[in-house]
Amino acid sequence: xxxxxxxxxxxxxxxxxxxxxxxxxxxxxxxxxxxxxxxxxxxxxxxxxxxxxxxxxxxxxxxxxxxxxxxxxxxxxxxxxxxxxxxxxxxxxxxxxxxxxxxxxxxxxxxxxxxxxxxxxxxxxxxxxxxxxxxxxxxxxxxxxxxxxxxxxxxxxxxxxxxxxxxxxxxxxxxxxxxxxxxxxxxxxxxxxxxxxxxxxxxxxxxxxxxxxxxxxxxxxxxxxxxxxxxxxxxxxxxxxxxxxxxxxxxxxxxxxxxxxxxxxxxxxxxxxxxxxxxxxxxxxxxxxxxxxxxxxxxxxxxxxxxxxxxxxxxxxxxxxxxxxxxxxxxxxxxxxxxxxxxxxxxxxxxxxxxxxxxxxxxxxxxxxxxxxxxxxxxxxxxxxxxxxxxxxxxxxxxxxxxxxxxxxxxxxxxxxxxxxxxxxxxxxxxxxxxxxxxxxxxxxxxxxxxxxxxxxxxxxxxxxxxxxxxxxxxxxxxxxxxxxxxxxxxxxxxxxxxxxxxxxxxxxxxxxxxxxxxxxxxxxxxxxxxxxxxxxxxxxxxxxxxxxxxxxxxxxxxxxxxxxxxxxxxxxxxxxxxxxxx
RNA sequence: CGGGGCGUAGCCUAGUGGCUAAGGCGCCUGCUUUGGGAGCAGGAGAUCGGAGGUUCAAGUCCUCUCGCCCCGACCA
Numbered sequence: 001x002x003x004x005x006x007x008x009x010x011x012x013x014x015x016x017x018x019x020x021x022x023x024x025x026x027x028x029x030x031x032x033x034x035x036x037x038x039x040x041x042x043x044x045x046x047x048x049x050x051x052x053x054x055x056x057x058x059x060x061x062x063x064x065x066x067x068x069x070x071x072x073x074x075x076x077x078x079x080x081x082x083x084x085x086x087x088x089x090x091x092x093x094x095x096x097x098x099x100x101x102x103x104x105x106x107x108x109x110x111x112x113x114x115x116x117x118x119x120x121x122x123x124x125x126x127x128x129x130x131x132x133x134x135x136x137x138x139x140x141x142x143x144x145x146x147x148x149x150x151x152x153x154x155x156x157x158x159x160x161x162x163x164x165x166x167x168x169x170x171x172x173x174x175x176x177x178x179x180x181x182x183x184x185x186x187x188x189x190x191x192x193x194x195x196x197x198x199x200x201x202x203x204x205x206x207x208x209x210x211x212x213x214x215x216x217x218x219x220x221x222x223x224x225x226x227x228x229x230x231x232x233x234x235x236x237x238x239x240x241x242x243x244x245x246x247x248x249x250x251x252x253x254x255x256x257x258x259x260x261x262x263x264x265x266x267x268x269x270x271x272x273x274x275x276x277x278x279x280x281x282x283x284x285x286x287x288x289x290x291x292x293x294x295x296x297x298x299x300x301x302x303x304x305x306x307x308x309x310x311x312x313x314x315x316x317x318x319x320x321x322x323x324x325x326x327x328x329x330x331x332x333x334x335x336x337x338x339x340x341x342x343x344x345x346x347x348x349x350x351x352x353x354x355x356x357x358x359x360x361x362x363x364x365x366x367x368x369x370x371x372x373x374x375x376x377x378x379x380x381x382x383x384x385x386x387x388x389x390x391x392x393x394x395x396x397x398x399x400x401x402x403x404x405x406x407x408x409x410x411x412x413x414x415x416x417x418x419x420x421x422x423x424x425x426x427x428x429x430x431x432x433x434x435x436x437x438x439x440x441x442x443x444x445x446x447x448x449x450x451x452x453x454x455x456x457x458x459x460x461x462x463x464x465x466x467x468x469x470x471x472x473x474x475x476x477x478x479x480x481x482x483x484x485x486x487x488x489x490x491x492x493x494x495x496x497x498x499x500x501x502x503x504x505x506x507x508x509x510x511x512x513x514x515x516x517x518x519x520x521x522x523x524x525x526x527x528x529x530x531x532x533x534x535x536x537x538x539x540x541x542x543x544x545x546x547x548x549x550x551x552x553x554x555x556x557x558x559x560x561x562x563x564x565x566x567x568x569x570x571x572x573x574x575x576x577x578x579x580x581x582x583x
Numbered sequence: 584c585g586g587g588g589c590g591u592a593g594c595c596u597a598g599u600g601g602c603u604a605a606g607g608c609g610c611c612u613g614c615u616u617u618g619g620g621a622g623c624a625g626g627a628g629a630u631c632g633g634a635g636g637u638u639c640a641a642g643u644c645c646u647c648u649c650g651c652c653c654c655g656a657c658c659a
Binding site: 001011012013014015016017019034036037090092109138140142143144146149157197209218225321325395412415417447449481483485491510511512513514515516518519530532533534535542 | 585593596608616619621633651653658659
């Protein structure tokens with residue numbers, strides 16, 4: 001490709017709003033262009049990188065026996081109604097009506113579509129195990145897109161789906177994906193950590209997320225350096241201390257003026273925070289049998305020294321979603337904000353973290369401003385579901401080995417879910433087993449955000465001059481900078497390299513050397529060749545790797561094999577860095 | 584959905600009631616220049632996001648509206 005013909009242009013200044021370096025360089029180097037909030041065009045450079053990522057994914061999916069296909073972005077709403085997600089997912093799912101008034105949705109994922117198709121294709125155990133995938137556009141009307149390609153509304157996702165006759169088969173395909181994903185991210189050069197995760201709207205039980213650790217990440221993940229336990233904070237377990245006591249003391253109301261927070265209460269009563277119980281009030285959205293939505297107050301109780309984890313609370317409460325409750329809503333259920341506890345409450349779901357359930361004689365709100373009870377005890381004084389709803393914190397004890405864990409920020413670039421039979425049952429995707437028995441197909445679902453992966457790579461691979469993407473995903477392999485005004489040498493070299501199958505971006509522009517060098521660093525192709533009068537007189541060109549400072553003088557006659565060797569070496573470095581990971 | 588910020592040429596910005604909206608980068612033409620974002624000369628490019636209003640006069644003030652960014656809520 002000739003720089004003089006490239007459709008996009010490089011920018012000297014970052015457009016306003018480019019808040020991270022990776023995003024800034026993607027814009028400045030002309031990889032992407034924003035069209036609306038969370039809506040981006042991939043310009044030719046960006047498109048080439050994305051295609052390379054897709055090809056890596058494609059190869060690895062094919063290696064697992066996946067069959068590529070393509071499912072439609074627009075789905076009839078019926079199938080989404082059958083699985084219930086038409087009703088349980090909020091505005092993130094865009095709905096519209098076609099010309100005759102039929103409900104339609106823009107697919108934000110394809111469990112419904114793939115299951116509906118599989119229901120027609122699969123009817124025998126002999127057809128499984130089976131796996132299909134596609135790399136396709138998704139639309140999710142996220143309330144707040146941000147950080148360039150990290151969180152967008154329209155994006156490309158690889159999603160694969162597995163079909164098995166039993167759970168054992170699913171586990172095999174799941175484990176195969178688990179390893180395959182490490183290979184994919186490894187081949188792209190992206191370091192990732194797999195963490196146990198919340199299955200969220202997907203349903204199902206087992207799920208992992210692949211996290212690129214970065215301070216700009218929006219997820220908090222918990223890591224035990226000692227034994228390797230990792231989990232998204234939304235589901236992270238940790239070893240809790242309990243404080244049972246032999247004697248359950250009598251509950252007693254005490255006046256505690258101005259103690260609406262746990263800190264104030266503990267100080268006022270002169271007790272440690274762990275001797276108190278904290279209440280969080282959320283409004284949960286539920287769906288009844290007629291698919292009508294209704295709200296119910298969800299009360300989470302955790303011991304005062306811990307915090308509640310909303311995702312855990314939502315899962316335990318089996319709510320579609322949670323939002324912070326307003327004061328009137330709390331009072332309507334017989335509780336008092338700031339002085340609240342489930343004692344005497346009504347019409348609400350009470351979830352009690354085991355930290356509070358298994359600790360005795362805690363101080364809790366008396367549901368009356370300025371008053372608390374002391375010596376409250378779960379089951380004696382109030383009921384509810386005992387579960388783990390506490391949030392893991394920096395230094396919390398590992399649930400596996402007991403050593404302190406730490407928190408990190410991460411960006412989710414991929415996820416894998418064991419769906420089970422949730423979708424096959426609701427969409428009637430059944431098969432006959434070897435005994436002729438009808439059973440629902442056991443499914444798995446596996447995603448990778450292609451654009452987000454590129455965004456993470458640009459966060460990982462840049463310096464103060466621009467991008468430096470790994471050769472496996474860079475838009476071209478070689479940047480040929482010509483400083484020659486007259487003569488056919490640059491054209492000949494460009495042709496020789498291209499003829500040898502090397503991907504070359506050839507800067508044939510009339511601009512000054514400074515402009516060309518700066519652009520070459522900004523775009524950051526892995527290998528840079530400079531052809532100038534200075535070295536051409538000696539019959540040589542200069543070769544430099546983007547990530548290194550040293551320049552090499554290479555005679556023109558040897559340049560093609562030299563570059564081929566450099567490419568092979570860079571590719572080998574990536575291969576060598578890939579570690580095998582198994583579940 | 585709550586809070587904050589910003590919309591002036593492809594990009595960055597100035598202009599805070601008064602003459603024909605200013606500058607830098609980029610772009611076009613010509614000449615010169617060519618190993619680190621060149622120089623000179625000439626030129627094109629803006630219904631100042633949109634609508635309404637106040638005023639003798641609005642990019643500037645007011646109202647509404649649309650869009651974008653950030654924080655929070657939310658989210659695979």
